[in-house]
Amino acid sequence: MDFEFDDNKPIYKQLVDKLKIAIITGYYKSGDRLPSVRDLAMEISVNPNTIQRALGELENEHLIYTKRTLGKFVTDDLENIQKVRLEIGTMKVDNFISDMHLLEFERDEVIQLMKERKQ
Amino acid sequence: MDFEFDDNKPIYKQLVDKLKIAIITGYYKSGDRLPSVRDLAMEISVNPNTIQRALGELENEHLIYTKRTLGKFVTDDLENIQKVRLEIGTMKVDNFISDMHLLEFERDEVIQLMKERKQ
Amino acid sequence: MDFEFDDNKPIYKQLVDKLKIAIITGYYKSGDRLPSVRDLAMEISVNPNTIQRALGELENEHLIYTKRTLGKFVTDDLENIQKVRLEIGTMKVDNFISDMHLLEFERDEVIQLMKERKQ
Amino acid sequence: MDFEFDDNKPIYKQLVDKLKIAIITGYYKSGDRLPSVRDLAMEISVNPNTIQRALGELENEHLIYTKRTLGKFVTDDLENIQKVRLEIGTMKVDNFISDMHLLEFERDEVIQLMKERKQ
DNA sequence: GTGGTCTAGACCACA
DNA sequence: GTGGTCTAGACCACA
Numbered sequence: 001m002d003f004e005f006d007d008n009k010p011i012y013k014q015l016v017d018k019l020k021i022a023i024i025t026g027y028y029k030s031g032d033r034l035p036s037v038r039d040l041a042m043e044i045s046v047n048p049n050t051i052q053r054a055l056g057e058l059e060n061e062h063l064i065y066t067k068r069t070l071g072k073f074v075t076d077d078l079e080n081i082q083k084v085r086l087e088i089g090t091m092k093v094d095n096f097i098s099d100m101h102l103l104e105f106e107r108d109e110v111i112q113l114m115k116e117r118k119q
Numbered sequence: 120m121d122f123e124f125d126d127n128k129p130i131y132k133q134l135v136d137k138l139k140i141a142i143i144t145g146y147y148k149s150g151d152r153l154p155s156v157r158d159l160a161m162e163i164s165v166n167p168n169t170i171q172r173a174l175g176e177l178e179n180e181h182l183i184y185t186k187r188t189l190g191k192f193v194t195d196d197l198e199n200i201q202k203v204r205l206e207i208g209t210m211k212v213d214n215f216i217s218d219m220h221l222l223e224f225e226r227d228e229v230i231q232l233m234k235e236r237k238q
Numbered sequence: 239m240d241f242e243f244d245d246n247k248p249i250y251k252q253l254v255d256k257l258k259i260a261i262i263t264g265y266y267k268s269g270d271r272l273p274s275v276r277d278l279a280m281e282i283s284v285n286p287n288t289i290q291r292a293l294g295e296l297e298n299e300h301l302i303y304t305k306r307t308l309g310k311f312v313t314d315d316l317e318n319i320q321k322v323r324l325e326i327g328t329m330k331v332d333n334f335i336s337d338m339h340l341l342e343f344e345r346d347e348v349i350q351l352m353k354e355r356k357q
Numbered sequence: 358m359d360f361e362f363d364d365n366k367p368i369y370k371q372l373v374d375k376l377k378i379a380i381i382t383g384y385y386k387s388g389d390r391l392p393s394v395r396d397l398a399m400e401i402s403v404n405p406n407t408i409q410r411a412l413g414e415l416e417n418e419h420l421i422y423t424k425r426t427l428g429k430f431v432t433d434d435l436e437n438i439q440k441v442r443l444e445i446g447t448m449k450v451d452n453f454i455s456d457m458h459l460l461e462f463e464r465d466e467v468i469q470l471m472k473e474r475k476q
Numbered sequence: 477g478t479g480g481t482c483t484a485g486a487c488c489a490c491a
Numbered sequence: 492g493t494g495g496t497c498t499a500g501a502c503c504a505c506a
Contacts, residue, residue: 006212020126021221021222024222024223025221025223026224085222088227089219089222089224089229089232089235090232092215092218092219092222093229093232093233093236094236096211096215097233097236099211100211102140102144103140103143103144103204103207103208103211104143104144104204105208107233107236109208110208110212110233111197111233111234113208113209113212113228114212114216114226114229114230114233115230116215117212117216117221117226126483129495129496129497130496130497131496131497155478155479156478156479156480157478157479165497165498166497166498166499166501167498168481168497168498168499169496169497169498171479171480171481172496172497174479179298182484185478185479185480186478186479187478187479187480187504187505187506188477188478188479188504188505188506189478189479189506190478191478191479230485248480248481248482249481249482250482258460259460262460262461263459263460274492274493274494275493275494275495276492276493276494284482285483285484286483286484286494287481287482287483287484287496288482288483290477290494290495290496291481291482293494302471304493304494304495305493305494306488306489306490306491306493306494306495307489307491307492307493308491308493308494309492309493309494309495310493323460323461326460326488327457327460327462327466327467327470328470328474330453330456330457330460331467331471331474332474333468334449334453334470335474337449338446338449340378340382340387340480341378341381341382341442341445341446341449342382342442343446345471345474347446348446348450348471349468349471349472351446351447351450352450352454352464352467352468352471353468355447355450355451355454355464477501477504477505477506478504478505478506479503479504479505480502480503480504481498481501481502481503482500482501482503483500483501483502483506484495484498484499484500484501485497485498486497486498486499487496487497487502488494488495488496488497489493489494489495490492490493490494491492491493
């Protein structure tokens with residue numbers, strides 16, 4: 001994974017997003033053990049507390065779970081992963097649409113544009 | 120207009136984008152005189168050269184034109200304004216689609232999602 | 239190349255013209271690396287920013303392209319080079335004709351004169 | 358007439374050219390009295406000696422003649438005026454052709470271009 | 477007042 | 492080393 005952060009959003013939130021995507025896309029698969037908090041902190045050059053906070057959020061959303069002394073693992077609940085995927089997708093769609101609204105593109109025009117684009 | 124810049128993109132390019140949107144959305148209308156280079160520089164707290172550069176790009180794209188000693192004005196060529204609007208829209212659509220691809224949403228799924236969202 | 243400038247036209251525009259001709263005539267050939275911005279600035283005794291500006295224009299017209307950290311290179315798009323050659327030629331023809339008009343030579347008379355001249 | 362000079366050519370030569378054109382185009386007609394040396398010098402903001410020198414050249418070429426105490430007059434020799442017109446035209450044609458040669462346009466291609474231009 | 481050009485010089489990313 | 496961006500500030504033409 002690449003870890004670049006911008007300054008407009010707290011790093012832990014950006015981390016949450018990136019880890020969610022890593023799980024959704026299967027970079028971390030169901031049942032996989034995540035690297036330890038310390039290792040992640042090292043790799044990303046970020047304070048371990050920040051990692052903890054991000055992972056806490058993921059655990060709240062049941063995307064990962066903790067086995068004491070063994071580490072943190074990606075959930076086996078594939079349905080939940082799909083649910084989160086849809087949430088993120090929907091959120092991005094909403095942001096995109098409101099973005100396009102600023103340019104005064106109506107939803108139908110946007111859909112039209114999308115259909116015209118190859119790929 | 121609000122002028123906040125992030126550090127990932129040159130200021131003059133961000134300015135170009137914002138001014139384009141201001142013209143497309145009619146914040147600055149056809150025939151309107153823009154604030155003088157110096158005034159814009161003051162308002163945005165940026166060097167006049169940076170303004171010049173951004174406005175130069177807009178002029179290259181025929182979105183504005185200069186009357187020497189009088190100032191810079193928004194083009195009367197509405198067709199060109201529409202053309203630029205479409206360019207920007209298309210670019211945003213493309214970015215959005217490739218963004219969604221990272222989340223493994225295919226185009227049709229994205230369009231489906233968009234249709235389901237109100238407005 | 240020789241670099242002499244007159245005062246009636248901005249240096250960067252004169253530079254653009256000279257570099258275009260250098261590319262059109264093959265002084266700089268397709269794929270050639272141009273001297274670095276700093277070297278050109280030294281050679282021509284002009285500020286690097288002025289060079290940048292001129293080269294920026296050439297890049298806008300796709301006569302050169304930049305490889306970051308490596309330098310600027312002449313385009314491989316021979317067709318575009320020919321297009322620019324024709325543009326410049328046409329422009330010079332137009333200027334010449336209107337020049338001759340001041341002397342009250344009609345176009346046909348000018349063409350007649352040209353045919354009479356050897357070479 | 359407008360009098361702007363550039364620095365690459367002696368002013369008196371530029372004056373000669375402009376006065377020739379003024380005569381050829383009929384701005385000063387056959388038999389017209391030219392303004393006095395002093396008046397010309399004033400109008401053009403140039404040293405009277407420079408005017409003298411330019412007019413001397415015109416007199417050598419029999420484009421003007423001097424009536425002692427009355428002033429300088431445009432020649433009545435229309436044939437000579439035509440001859441000079443042709444000289445200047447031919448010179449401009451030659452300059453133009455050699456200019457185009459630098460861009461590697463052959464004479465026939467130039468003539469072709471000229472025929473394609475409207476006007 | 478308006479915009480246009482240019483310089484000197486700093487600092488950045490990238491390799 | 493390469494190019495890219497930006498600032499501060501000067502000077503110009505034009506009206």
